[in-house]
Amino acid sequence: MSKTLATAGLTLVLASGAMAQDPLSVQVTGGVLRAQTKEESTQLRARSDAARAAWMGVKEAGEKQYGKDHEKWPAEKQAEFGAARNVFFEAQTAWFYTDGLKQKDIDDSVAELKAALEKKGVRTVATPAEADLLVQVLGRAKVTASNTTGSVAQVALRVEPGARLDAAALVSSGAAWNEKKGFLTPDKGTDVVHDLTPEAPYWILISAKPGMAWTSSYKAATGEAADAFQKFWTANGAKLAATRRAAN
Numbered sequence: 001m002s003k004t005l006a007t008a009g010l011t012l013v014l015a016s017g018a019m020a021q022d023p024l025s026v027q028v029t030g031g032v033l034r035a036q037t038k039e040e041s042t043q044l045r046a047r048s049d050a051a052r053a054a055w056m057g058v059k060e061a062g063e064k065q066y067g068k069d070h071e072k073w074p075a076e077k078q079a080e081f082g083a084a085r086n087v088f089f090e091a092q093t094a095w096f097y098t099d100g101l102k103q104k105d106i107d108d109s110v111a112e113l114k115a116a117l118e119k120k121g122v123r124t125v126a127t128p129a130e131a132d133l134l135v136q137v138l139g140r141a142k143v144t145a146s147n148t149t150g151s152v153a154q155v156a157l158r159v160e161p162g163a164r165l166d167a168a169a170l171v172s173s174g175a176a177w178n179e180k181k182g183f184l185t186p187d188k189g190t191d192v193v194h195d196l197t198p199e200a201p202y203w204i205l206i207s208a209k210p211g212m213a214w215t216s217s218y219k220a221a222t223g224e225a226a227d228a229f230q231k232f233w234t235a236n237g238a239k240l241a242a243t244r245r246a247a248n
Contacts, residue, residue: 024233024240025123027131027162028114030106031138033098044095051088058084082195089193093204097139097156109137109155112219116226122233131162132240138204140218145187145210152187152208153216157225160202167201169243175236177203177228190228
């Protein structure tokens with residue numbers, strides 16, 4: 001084995017050991033809501049609609065020039081498409097998942113997400129200094145399922161590096177969610193609707209769970225989110241452990 005390979009192997013072993021001894025820790029908080037006026041809500045929706053139009057414009061232009069297989073597009077065009085997608089979903093989240101919401105709704109989902117994460121073996125902590133990841137409940141909503149007459153409870157989350165992780169190292173680590181990236185928000189499971197980038201080092205996730213008629217449960221949606229965090233740690237624990245700050 002070469003020296004380079006041996007060093008890489010040692011790093012992986014050390015990171016794996018850190019995973020076993022020091023599991024993923026997250027701080028879960030909720031956004032602070034204030035009542036939106038009708039005009040403000042209209043403006044937020046208009047901003048979302050404009051961002052979607054811009055995203056679709058990038059999509060249509062790219063497909064016309066390079067074909068429908070986005071993975072075969074030039075890297076700079078893929079990056080442009082991803083950036084436009086991020087802008088749209090962030091604007092949509094700011095409007096759709098907060099419209100008409102009460103602070104108690106956010107607080108309930110914070111408590112339910114904490115409980116669901118603990119059941120999955122993810123440690124919840126009280127301060128950013130203790131956290132690998134900061135998770136903020138941005139909002140929630142119920143939508144009609146795309147393939148049934150039932151409803152889907154969806155919870156929107158923002159995830160960014162906590163004080164225990166080096167943010168720049170996390171961005172370059174290649175850590176990624178093994179979740180869907182679609183053109184529509186999910187009927188079940190978790191979608192990554194905003195990617196971690198050097199310019200905007202956070203993810204936005206939408207976790208969803210369907211129900212019969214309008215009986216879908218936000219608590220069940222936070223369970224889907226907790227499952228996604230467990231899978232994320234399983235797939236990326238060594239990468240996250242390697243980006244922890246030396247003092248921790």
